[in-house]
Amino acid sequence: MNEINQEDTHRTIERVARESYGRLVAYLSVHTHDLASAEDSLSNALVSALNHWPQEGVPKNPEAWLLTAARHSLIDAIRHQKVVLESEPTIKFLTENSTETTLQTTTQFPDERLKLLFVCAHPAIDPAMHTPLMLQTVLGLDAARIAQAFLIAPKTMGQRLFRAKTKIRSGGIPFEIPQERDLPERLDTVLEAVYAAFGIGWDDMVGADHRGRDLAEEALWLARVLLQLMSGEAEVQGLLALMLHCEGRRPARRGPDGRYVPLSEQDPKHWSLPLIEEAERHLSAAFKQQRVGRFQLEAAIQSVHAERAHTGRVDWPAIVLFYEQLLRISPALGTRVGYAAAIAKANGPEGGLAILNSIDPNTVSLYQPYWAVRAHLLQRLGKTREATDAYDRAIGLSEDPAVRAFLLHKRR
């Protein structure tokens, strides 16, 4: 086989791995509850594919080929563990209907990824591990990559993932879609976890906090998977719309010299129109269902900002109204600071500052956007000394050198 075909084969393996990883892990673990073994067997299958496909050609149904190889690897591993008694039913499940012929001809096996997503974000699992688990089991990201995004030592991330998977295996966490009664709350946890991978902070006003997580592509992928599996959920569409809006503005967030550009100074010409239009389609579809939720409201706020591309201005009173609805649903710190910034734009800095002053000071000592917005409002009110102090706090809490430089410049 010549080199080009070899390259093609490798690309095919990469593509299949990416598209099928989560489906295969979900299917292989849905009965065993053993994510670590499912992942191990799948990586063995992928290694085997790298050995066989370049010589023998890519099979007609690569996903089924991988499933078969992974199943064999899984059965070997279970037999090797010599816990035959306990494993008998598992082996039975794994071997049932798993002859080569049926798999080669059948393309379909059930997509169990939704169950897997609910398992990853189960309330019994440490919330800090929800997102890392999803990224690893559904997308196949390795622990080292996840560790970078979450600012955790790679070895520690590996250990935490291992512990979480042990808990899933032995803690009786069910692989199922929650019942109607629990669904809204459980779904919210899943959406939170997807959004946490996206990790865009703020580009509203001067509160800039782009901390870590550079996993926008992965978060969008997860949200699209979720939408495919739960097409009727307004909040899933709301989340996707929110992330698409933020992603659409990414190119405008940095000047040609790497300088940080806050939203109010961004040139809409640099926004990505296709992404923003897609966001708008999802948002209006979500609103039609008349089940407003947190992510739809956040997306709506971004949608008002996006309108500046057509109108040349920002409808701050509309943003204030959306924030007020949002505060009734989730009075999170970020929402309160955003509300303060919006009120300041709509009614003047005094109103915004009053809202900031009503926030418990103990909750803000590590929250950069609070200090950035506070500094900006104090500066507008001519309280120079207090503004300088608040700018220092914001600068000291910033991670991104470009944001630091931006705030240092404003501080003068």
Add this chain to the structure above:
Amino acid sequence: MQFALMIYHTSEEFDMRKNDYNHPHLGAWRAYHKALVAAGVYVGGSALELPETGTTVRVKEGKRRVQDGPYADTKEQLAGFIILEVPSVDGALEWAARCPGASIGAVEVRPLAPEAMRRGFTGE
């Protein structure tokens, strides 16, 4: 839990010390210090003089060996340290990421030795 943030500078960053008080880089450091103190996590620390002002001492087979310069001849050199009191390593890493030194050189985060081990060294 106490952690040491050990700040390693490139020669470029050591040169920035020559800037005047109002240079943005020094402003960023002062702001960082202010945020550490305001958050109640700052225990102590200091910047160190330039690496070439260091002297390295060894005593081998009863003989004194004295060498000009720092212990390790590496591109990035220890420039200072900060001791933090935070609930866990996660918080220490967050502060390391915010450190102005992290975006030019590097910051190593290491837990201080536990009390029992420290007693082995100090006898106190």
